[in-house]
Amino acid sequence: xxxxxxxxxxxxxxxxxxxxxxxxxxxxxxLIRRASDMKGYYLNExxxxxxxxxxxxxxxYEVFEIPVPEEYGHLMYCISKLFPGKxxxxxxxxxxxxxxxxxxxxxxxxxxxxxxxxxxxSDGKSEEIRMERGQMVYVPPFWAHRSVxxxxxxxxxxxxxPAEAGHNYGDIKEQGFPKRIFEKGNAIRII
Ligand code: S6P
Ligand code: ZN
Numbered sequence: 001x002x003x004x005x006x007x008x009x010x011x012x013x014x015x016x017x018x019x020x021x022x023x024x025x026x027x028x029x030x031l032i033r034r035a036s037d038m039k040g041y042y043l044n045e046x047x048x049x050x051x052x053x054x055x056x057x058x059x060x061y062e063v064f065e066i067p068v069p070e071e072y073g074h075l076m077y078c079i080s081k082l083f084p085g086k087x088x089x090x091x092x093x094x095x096x097x098x099x100x101x102x103x104x105x106x107x108x109x110x111x112x113x114x115x116x117x118x119x120x121x122s123d124g125k126s127e128e129i130r131m132e133r134g135q136m137v138y139v140p141p142f143w144a145h146r147s148v149x150x151x152x153x154x155x156x157x158x159x160x161x162p163a164e165a166g167h168n169y170g171d172i173k174e175q176g177f178p179k180r181i182f183e184k185g186n187a188i189r190i191i
Contacts, residue, residue, distance in 0.1 A: 005072075005073070006071060006072070007069075007071050007072060007073035007074065008069040008071060008074070010068070010069075010074075015066065017079070017158065019111055020111075020112070021111075021112070021156070022079045022081060022111045022112060022154075022156035022157075022158070023079075024064045024065075024066070024079050026066060027064035027065055027066055027078075027079070028065075028066050028067070029063075029064070029065045029066070029067055029078075030062065030063070030064055031062060031063040031065075032059055032062050033059070033060050033061050033062070033094070033095070034057045034058065034059055034060055035048060035051050035052045035055070035057055035058055035060050036052050036057045037060065037095075038060055038087075038095070040173050041093070041095060041172075041173060041176070042087040042088070042090050043087075043088065043090055043180065044087055044088030044089075044090065047087045047088040048087050051085075051087065058083075059083065060082070060083060060092060061080065061081060061082040061083060061092075061094055062080075062081050063078050063079065063080050063081070064078060064079040064081070065077065065078035065079070068163050069163060070163045070164050070166070071163060071164055072162070072163075072164050073163075074162075074163035074164075075160055075161070075162065075163055076160070076161055076162070076163040076165070077158065077159065077160045077161075078158075078159050079111075079156060079157070079158055079159075080094070080108075080147065080156070080157045080159055081154050081155070081156045082094055082113075082115070082147055082148075082149045082154060082155045082156075083149065083154055084113070084149050084151055084152050084153060084154065084155070085149075086183060089182040089183055089184060090180055090181070090182050091115070091148050091149055091150050091181050091182070091183065091188075092148070092149050093118070093146050093147065093148040093149070093181075094146050094147050094148075095146065095169060095172060095173070096118070096144055096145060096146025096169075096172045096177065097144060097145070097146075097167040097168055097169050097170070097172065098122075098142075098143075098144045098167075098168040098170050099141075099161070099165040099166060099167070099168065100165065100166030100167065100168045101162070101164055101165050101166055102141060102142050103141040103142065104141055104161060104162040104164070104165040105138065105139060105140050105141050105161065105162075106138075106139040106145065106159060106160070106161035106165070107136060107137070107138055107139070107159065107160045107161070108131070108136065108137045108139065108145075108147070108157040108158070108159050109135075109136045109157060109158045109159075110131040110132055110133055110134065110135050110136070110137070110155070110156070110157050111133060111156045111157060111158060112133055112153060112154060112155070112156040113131075113132075113133070113149060113151045113153050113154050113155035113156055114130075114131065114132045114133075114149075114150055114151035114155065115130075115131045115147055115148045115149040115150045115151060115155045116128045116129060116130055116131060116147070116148045116150065116181055116190070117129045117131055117137045117139065117145055117146070117147055117148075118145070118146045118147075118148055118177045118179060118181070119139060119143040119144060119145050119146075119177075120143065120144050120177050120178055121142055121143055121144070122142070122144075124178070125143075126177065126178035126179055127143070128179055128181070128190055131147065131155065131157070144170070144172060144177070146172070146177060148181045150181060150183075150188050179191065
């Protein structure tokens with residue numbers, strides 16, 4: 001069989017994912033975001049600069065994937081691994097994005113760690129949903145999404161989304177999300 005309706009024909013395959021650690025040994029794509037990639041995202045710019053200097057620009061989060069064709073019909077899947085820590089009082093987070101094809105959803109199954117999925121829509125809605133091992137978050141179409149690590153170990157999730165979705169970082173660097181998550185007086189505060 002050849003490509004059908006512009007969807008590339010593939011043969012079935014399988015791969016291993018260690019559900020305790022999130023390791024996906026056969027991953028061929030490895031995206032690394034370092035602390036310096038997060039300039040402009042956190043409230044406390046000086047604390048971020050200090051971290052970059054002190055720890056020689058450490059890895060902030062990483063994504064492991066085995067790509068499939070970025071076409072309607074296929075499903076992209078990956079492991080997202082966000083390290084623990086704070087910039088000032090603000091817990092480490094991913095940049096966050098809309099999908100370029102806005103009407104595409106995403107599933108995050110949390111394998112390790114704890115935190116929140118922070119979400120917003122372009123017309124002002126906002127949600128923060130708890131993530132912990134065994135919890136699945138459904139990010140519906142139209143919602144920008146960012147994971148936040150409020151724990152002490154890496155926050156690791158298995159993500160699945162339509163392969164044609166794409167990433168739109170849009171206004172997030174300038175506007176952020178309606179809510180940020182801090183540690184204040186030893187408690188998690190969503191403000
Ligand atoms: C892709 C999915 C994740 C994120 C990853 C990094 O749709 O949501 O793989 O790409 O968690 O986040 P970001 O916001 O830097 O792309
Ligand atoms: Zn996404």
